[in-house]
Amino acid sequence: MTAALPALALALGLAGASAEVSPARAHPGDAVLVTVRGAVAPPAGTLLGRTLRFFDAGGDVWQAVAPLPTEAPAGAADLALTAAGEPVPVTLEILPAAFRSTTLDIPPRFLEPPAWAKAVMARDQAALGKAYAQPFGPPGFTVPFQLPADHERSGRFGDLRVYNGSTAGAHYGLDLAGPTGAAVAAANDGVVVLARDCYMSGKTVLVWHGAGIYTAYLHLSKMEVKPAARVRRGQRVGRIGSTGRSTGPHLHWGAKVDGLWVDPESLMRLDWVEARATPTSTPTSTSTPTPTSPPAPAP
Ligand SMILES: [Zn+2]
Numbered sequence: 001m002t003a004a005l006p007a008l009a010l011a012l013g014l015a016g017a018s019a020e021v022s023p024a025r026a027h028p029g030d031a032v033l034v035t036v037r038g039a040v041a042p043p044a045g046t047l048l049g050r051t052l053r054f055f056d057a058g059g060d061v062w063q064a065v066a067p068l069p070t071e072a073p074a075g076a077a078d079l080a081l082t083a084a085g086e087p088v089p090v091t092l093e094i095l096p097a098a099f100r101s102t103t104l105d106i107p108p109r110f111l112e113p114p115a116w117a118k119a120v121m122a123r124d125q126a127a128l129g130k131a132y133a134q135p136f137g138p139p140g141f142t143v144p145f146q147l148p149a150d151h152e153r154s155g156r157f158g159d160l161r162v163y164n165g166s167t168a169g170a171h172y173g174l175d176l177a178g179p180t181g182a183a184v185a186a187a188n189d190g191v192v193v194l195a196r197d198c199y200m201s202g203k204t205v206l207v208w209h210g211a212g213i214y215t216a217y218l219h220l221s222k223m224e225v226k227p228a229a230r231v232r233r234g235q236r237v238g239r240i241g242s243t244g245r246s247t248g249p250h251l252h253w254g255a256k257v258d259g260l261w262v263d264p265e266s267l268m269r270l271d272w273v274e275a276r277a278t279p280t281s282t283p284t285s286t287s288t289p290t291p292t293s294p295p296a297p298a299p
Helices: 004-011 115-131 264-268 272-276
Strands: 018-022 031-037 044-047 062-067 079-083 101-104 153-155 160-163 167-170 174-176 183-185 190-198 202-210 213-220 236-239 251-257 260-262
Touching: 031 044, 031 079, 031 264, 031 272, 062 251, 062 260, 062 272, 115 190, 115 202, 202 236, 213 236, 213 264, 251 264, 260 264
Parallel strands: 101 160
Antiparallel strands: 018 031, 031 062, 044 079, 153 174, 160 167, 174 251, 183 236, 190 202, 202 213, 213 251, 251 260
């Protein structure tokens, strides 16, 4: 394809919708951003069998954030898009997974919780389920995500964990080994939907960002926000600790997109505003993204 073709198509009024995925090559466990331009109505699509949920990004631009499951096969992703019933060409390459295996020793009460703990965990699960049940809406932020704390990475997303020599489980977050009491900041603007002392994750803060995205801050020594509070990117939500199932002071930073845990650092690589810029647009057709307000907490 030559550069002249899109311009010619525009001049003839033949330009259909176009789309791209950012980044164009991603690992299993990453979040990706799908941007569709030139569509007057919401596009439709699926990625690896999951329905894409688009939000209006201003003008004729639509975006969806999607998770790549950790077990996604390497190669060209199964991705299909349509706008106004017409197929929109788009590609995404999934790179091979590179998860590691690590061994940890933890107190036995966390591997085989006593009966009383199981009752506590059931109540925790109910509270978490309610917190994650926010309605889908546009993003409540306009800039990329940032690290909630800058410390040594002591555990990476997707690590296979061997606990006390046997039980295995995947690690669905990024561990940052800061000292007890160090500040933990919200990774982006949003609304606090949970601040709770949970059996497994200890003192836990959950922030809802809109666009199907939540970030979680676990094992805190102190929670410094309350549910329904609006927080800004960089605002302190708590302090690093070692509460719950933890082997020492650290922040476990988690991110959920459309119901799946993703590598939170992959969110930091998504540039929402940059992706909306239309490379072939003229001044008259340039869409100006309207600033969106943070999502309102569910009643
Ligand atoms: Zn962790």
